[in-house]
Amino acid sequence: MNEEVTFVIDSAREAMDKAIAHLEKELVKIRAGKASPSMLSSVMVDYYGSQTPLSQVSNVNTPDARTISVQPWEKAMIPVIETAIMNANLGFNPMNNGEMVIINVPPLTEERRLQLVKQAKAEAEDAKVGVRSARQEANKDIKNLDISEDLEKNAEIDIQELTDDYTARIDKILHNKEAEILKV
Structure with a gap:
């Protein structure tokens, strides 16, 4: 793989890392029963x-x-x-x-727990949007490079695999936070 393609993929990975870091920062603010x-x-x-x-x-x-x-x-x-x-x-x-x-800090009611889960899901969806826009940006940058069609297709496959990996990480983070919120 040439340098330009590697740079585009690394930039996409960096943007996706930022989306996950932002998600984790936002989820910390959603309380899960105990004071912090x-x-x-x-x-x-x-x-x-x-x-x-x-x-x-x-x-x-x-x-x-x-x-x-x-x-x-x-x-x-x-x-x-x-x-x-x-x-x-x-x-x-x-x-x-x-x-x-x-x-x-009052104990959470069941209704409040469900509201917090909904809020956590919204934050996770925002993170997924960030990951997908990083993918879109990377694919656009790859198309603008002067490279062979095969190299372009392989790069797009790598970017999609990266996107799938980060989306799975977001789902895992959300699942853990949901379990934390719903635990009485």
């Missing part, structure tokens, strides 16, 4: 006029499986953090004890 500091990773706090990630203005811990504690580095930030958590629309009701913000 990553549940608050999307929360932005108004820190002296600029939007700052919660983890940069406080220490986020999970003392037990049902509780998240947020210990701000400045006590004046407690009400701001509470407001930011409520505005993030994560379904949490934060409380403060004067020292820190405490969030009790």
Whole structure:
């Protein structure tokens, strides 16, 4: 196989890796029953006029499986953090004890679990779309190269095999997340 074809296939693989990395990042945000500091990773706090990630203005811990504690580095930030958590629309009701913000993570209802599975499936479908568009882009690049027909066909077969492999990986990741969400 010539260098140009190898480059196109490597570029497609890189784009597909990015789609899987994005999927994994999004699935971490979908909670599966037990508390995790990553549940608050999307929360932005108004820190002296600029939007700052919660983890940069406080220490986020999970003392037990049902509780998240947020210990701000400045006590004046407690009400701001509470407001930011409520505005993030994560379904949490934060409380403060004067020292820190405490969030009790409620157990998931069956209905909520099914909603989360649906959300996970949507994220997986987005990842598959990313993989397929990487395939489409690679096939277009292969057609634009000045190579023999046989080499072009072989490259398209390799790209399709790569696509099938990444699609199977996405399905496996989704299956594992579904099992995690539905486990009571």
